[in-house]
Amino acid sequence: MQTAETVLNIIRERGQHGLPLERLYRQLYNRDLYLRAYGKLYSNKGAMTPGATTETVDGMSLAKIDAIIEAIRQERYHWTPVRRTYIPKGQGKRPLGLPTWSDKLLQEVIRQLLEAYYEPQFNPYSHGFRPGRGCHTALREIQQWHGTKWFIEGDICGYFNTINHTLLLNILAEKIHDNRFLRLIENFLKAGYLELWQFVNNHSGVPQGGVLSPMLSNLVLDKLDKFVEHILIPANTQGRRRKTYTPYVALTIKAWQARQRDDGQAARWFKQQAQKLPSRDPNDPNFRRLTYCRYADDFLLGFIGPQAEAQVIKEQLATFLKNELALELSQEKTLITHARSEKALFLGYEIHTLHADTKHDHRGQRCINGAIGLRVPKQVIHKHCAKYRRHGKPWHLMQRTNDTPYSIVAQYQTEYVGVVQYYRLAYNLHQLSQLKWVMETSLVRTLAKKFKISKASVYRKYKTTHTNQDGTYKVLEVVVPRQEDKSPLVARFGGVSLKWNRWVAINEAETVPIWSKRSEVVERLLAQKCELCGCTERIEAHHIRKLSDLEPKGQTSKPEWVKRMAARHRKSLIVCQSCHNAIHSGRYDGVAFSK
Numbered sequence: 001m002q003t004a005e006t007v008l009n010i011i012r013e014r015g016q017h018g019l020p021l022e023r024l025y026r027q028l029y030n031r032d033l034y035l036r037a038y039g040k041l042y043s044n045k046g047a048m049t050p051g052a053t054t055e056t057v058d059g060m061s062l063a064k065i066d067a068i069i070e071a072i073r074q075e076r077y078h079w080t081p082v083r084r085t086y087i088p089k090g091q092g093k094r095p096l097g098l099p100t101w102s103d104k105l106l107q108e109v110i111r112q113l114l115e116a117y118y119e120p121q122f123n124p125y126s127h128g129f130r131p132g133r134g135c136h137t138a139l140r141e142i143q144q145w146h147g148t149k150w151f152i153e154g155d156i157c158g159y160f161n162t163i164n165h166t167l168l169l170n171i172l173a174e175k176i177h178d179n180r181f182l183r184l185i186e187n188f189l190k191a192g193y194l195e196l197w198q199f200v201n202n203h204s205g206v207p208q209g210g211v212l213s214p215m216l217s218n219l220v221l222d223k224l225d226k227f228v229e230h231i232l233i234p235a236n237t238q239g240r241r242r243k244t245y246t247p248y249v250a251l252t253i254k255a256w257q258a259r260q261r262d263d264g265q266a267a268r269w270f271k272q273q274a275q276k277l278p279s280r281d282p283n284d285p286n287f288r289r290l291t292y293c294r295y296a297d298d299f300l301l302g303f304i305g306p307q308a309e310a311q312v313i314k315e316q317l318a319t320f321l322k323n324e325l326a327l328e329l330s331q332e333k334t335l336i337t338h339a340r341s342e343k344a345l346f347l348g349y350e351i352h353t354l355h356a357d358t359k360h361d362h363r364g365q366r367c368i369n370g371a372i373g374l375r376v377p378k379q380v381i382h383k384h385c386a387k388y389r390r391h392g393k394p395w396h397l398m399q400r401t402n403d404t405p406y407s408i409v410a411q412y413q414t415e416y417v418g419v420v421q422y423y424r425l426a427y428n429l430h431q432l433s434q435l436k437w438v439m440e441t442s443l444v445r446t447l448a449k450k451f452k453i454s455k456a457s458v459y460r461k462y463k464t465t466h467t468n469q470d471g472t473y474k475v476l477e478v479v480v481p482r483q484e485d486k487s488p489l490v491a492r493f494g495g496v497s498l499k500w501n502r503w504v505a506i507n508e509a510e511t512v513p514i515w516s517k518r519s520e521v522v523e524r525l526l527a528q529k530c531e532l533c534g535c536t537e538r539i540e541a542h543h544i545r546k547l548s549d550l551e552p553k554g555q556t557s558k559p560e561w562v563k564r565m566a567a568r569h570r571k572s573l574i575v576c577q578s579c580h581n582a583i584h585s586g587r588y589d590g591v592a593f594s595k
Contacts, residue, residue, distance in 0.1 A: 004032040008116040015117040025180040027113060028072045028106075034065040035526070037108035039519030041211070042572065048545045051100040052083045052194050059580065060101075061540035062525065068102055075180065079103055079191035081199060082207045095161070097193055097207025107211035110185070114215050117175070122218065123225035128296035129214035135347045138295045139374060139425050142346070143502075145291045147370040148302035148353055149282070150310040151344035154317060155333035159297035160213065161205035163220055164326040165189045171219050188212065214296070220325060221294065227320050228292045228301075232313060236305065239287035242280035251277065275357050275366065293346075300346045302339070310336050343375065349426065350375040376426045384419055385438045394441035401450040405462075405478045408450070410491040412443045420496050430498045443476065443493055470497035524574045532561055532588075535576040542573045542580050559588050 007027055014021060027033065038060060041047055047057035071077040082097035099107065115131070122130065127138035156162075169186055176182065192201045206213040255270035281287075289304040290313065303310045314336060318329040337343070343350040354373040361367040388394055400408050416439050420432055447458045459476075466475045475494035482488055521541065524531070528539045542561075547569070558566075561583055565573050575583070582588035 001030055001032065004030065004036045004112075007033065008112060011113060011116040012120060016120040018121065021117060021176045022178060024113060024176055024178045025072075025184065028109060028181075028184075029069050031062075031065055031069065033109045033112060034068065034105060035518065035522045037105050037112065038065075038525075039522045041104060041108055042519075042521055042541075042543065045545070046098070046209070047101070047104070048543060049098055050083075051098045051103070052080050053100050055101045056543070057101055057541070058543040059540050060525070060543070061538075062528070063538075063540075064102070065105075068106060072106075072184075077106070077184070079188050081192040081194050082210065084193045084195045084200075084207075094208065096209040097213075099207070099210055104211050107188075111212050111215050114212075114219075118215075118219065118222075122222055123229060125225050125229065125292050126218060126222065126294050128294065129218060135295060135422070136425065138293050138347060139349060141293050142291075142300065142302070142351060143372045143374070143425075145302040145372050147289070147304055148291070148339045148372065149305065150303040150307060151335075151337040151339050151351065152301040152303060152310055152314055152317075153333065153335045153337060153344050153346065154294075154299040154301065155330045156297045156321065157328045157330045158205075159327065160208045160217060162327060163205050163217065165204060167326060168216060168220055171223070185216075217296065221297065223325060224299075224317075224321065225292075225294060227324070228317075232316060233290050233292065236288050236290035236303065236309070236313065239284065242282075242284040242287045245278050245281045248274055248277040248279050278369070295347055298346065300344065300351070307336065307338075345377070348377070348380060348422070350377045374426050375428050376423045376431055378431075380423075381431060381435055384435050388438050388442035394438045394445065396442060396445035396449040398449070400446050404480075405447060405450070406480050406489060406491045408446055409443065409462075409476060409478045409493050412439055413491065413493045415439070416493070417496055420498065424504055425502070427500045427502070429500045432498055436494065436496075436498075440476065440493060466492055466495045468495055470495075470499075521570075521572050521574075524572075527574070529574070530576040530579055531564065531574045532579045533576060535578070538577040539574060540577060540580055542575050542583060544571050547571060559583075561588055 007030060011021065011024075011027075038057075042057050042060070050056055068077065080100045080103055082099045082103075085096050085098060086093040087096050088094075119130065125141075127133040127135070127141075165186070168189070169182060172182055172185060189206065190202070192199055193207060194200070206216050251270050251274035255267045255274065258264075258267035258270060283306075287304065288309075289302075291302040293300050301313065303313065314329075314334060318334075321327040321329050335344070339353040340355055343352045345351075352373055352375070354368045354371045356368040357366060359366065359368040388397070400411065403411070416436065419435065420429070423429060423432065444455045444458045447462070448455050451458075462476045462478060464475060464477045466473055466477065473495040475492045477493075478491045480489040480491075518526075525539070525541055529536050530539060544565070547566075561573060561575070561579070565571070579588060
């Protein structure tokens, strides 16, 4: 049996050359692919969330993998309907499908195979759900759209719920010549969902929250990417450069003539007037440019040309989506925005073109005009501040007063840094100082409520200075001493620079190379030895949701299995079935139990 790395590299090579795939279904017999999938999924928060059954990653074993492979081999694997729940989205709610653990595992194996094959063929304009790409790579690309006059904001109505199954299967069948594999995907699409424990059959769409769904959605919208790349962009790209603007040239000539007459005052006046005009004709009929960027079902186009032609482009997009992909463009959210006087919304940022005739570079030339500016929207700041406010002012969070000071400070800092890091590309990043003040005040009030002391006492106890690579900051710091051979735990709130740096390096989702080694938990599972009693039979993995579960409040003595996991700082423990059952029943009392 070939290793997972060998299989995926072979498939990736075929994808790079555009060769079709045959006998792909038999790759689902490869146990190494499932181990690789397990190593990727086990640490996700959703791995411990049950779907329509109680099955989660807890209890994972090689026997479970073998059972899935045997069902696949006999073509009798049945997808379980996902459990549907709803999460907030704007003013409404978004449906989320929660699959069972076995389905997640098989979906991840299929996703790896499809990603290895299709990733080299996907369009570079696509940034959503792809290795090494994300929101910031999309925004970096948009920053290069110098001189954009119009933005076309695209949004597809209920995309994930309206994907046509027949269309999707036809797209897969173009390159994958394996009916058994296609039939397995078809059964996945038609598995349905449970809502309030009532089965609902779905005739279109893919479940949001499924491991495989983002890959399948990208396959459909890749058709849109190619339509824009090969049809719309060539049709709306014209001319090498705008022609010079006649009024600007006339003023520069007059300024030169005034200098020749030694009339410095007139030369300066003509130059100042010229600086108020564009040097290139903004309405050049022989110059057009169209740029495009997509993240999942949201896309943005930048257009240089008249508004009427931008409207035609929008209509062409709507027609293509309706006729070719059976999708509908949202008329409410698909807007044509003037890039200079208005702001487009994309990936949580406000996007517009900058204009400042008074800003010059070292050559004395205007350097801001036409550049793309990214902003933090005011409503985003207000939305985040509202989480820590009550009656219009910063307030304590009562639910956090039961945590330790270290946990309280660490949680506030994590939430604050998450917002700052996401909006690191915004030139008005400094406006997040308002959020910092609100969160810091809420943090101080929470600590004061916990200890029943004044806010001034909290500052006297925890306020200090901290120096890092960005400078010296006043922060709130909690230090938890530990054993002599271990450094203390330190949690700080603050100490994050809000200075804009356009070229700052932002870590996107790391690209996982196909030749990566097995994860540590997979190696431990393959060892097939209980880490508690040493047994070598019926081995499975015990998982917990978070490390704080190892510190239950009010419990003085800890079982041996808790000590082992805490010492290793791991959320997993490889045990035999007897020890595992004893752990869950609360009857485990040490090695002696399983002897």
